[in-house]
Amino acid sequence: MNNVGEFLKTNGIKPSYQRIKIYEYLMNNREHPTVEGIYSALNGQIPTLSKTTVYNTLKIFIDKGIAMAITIDENESRFDAQMDMHGHFKCEHCHKIYDFKVNFENALEDELDDFEILDQQMFFYGICKHCREKS
Incomplete structure (x- = not known):
């Protein structure tokens, strides 16, 4: 995907800088990161980023069908942007x-x-x- 901002717009999501960076990270990270993992990885690039913003952004992505939550362990949710079966x-x-x-x-x-x-x-x-x- 060349333009994440356009992709987000196409899916009805306002493409803020934080949302673009979170989605890029999710797409490029095949480790199925947690909220904490995404926050830790991006906090250096985006000092104003909060865990709440990461969580809320992921919820938007899930609601719009461009990401999924994976709950393999009861106490840990991970996230995936690969939406094929x-x-x-x-x-x-x-x-x-x-x-x-x-x-x-x-x-x-x-x-x-x-x-x-x-x-x-x-x-x-x-x-x-x-x-x-x-x-």
């Missing part, structure tokens, strides 16, 4: 979260035929390849 794997050793491709298209089609699906998420927990190789 994919799953997440969390390593129990290094705590990194990895994306993987998933085809939800026909999964459980008959079993959920009369249901209205509002969200689809798939999570796996385990030990990543890197951590397995280290031990």
Whole structure:
């Protein structure tokens, strides 16, 4: 994406400097950052940034469908700007979260035929390849 400001406008979001920087960070950071992580990474560039601004901005992005919240652990929300269908794997050793491709298209089609699906998420927990190789 070349122009984040235009992208935000197209999605009905006023493209303030802080919103542009938060979305750029979210797009470029595949680690699925937390509010704290985004705040810590951008506070040096944007001294007026607050955690409340980060949280409220992420809520706008989620409401407009350009980001998603990922709650893998009950006490920690992470955020993702990759909106195509994919799953997440969390390593129990290094705590990194990895994306993987998933085809939800026909999964459980008959079993959920009369249901209205509002969200689809798939999570796996385990030990990543890197951590397995280290031990």
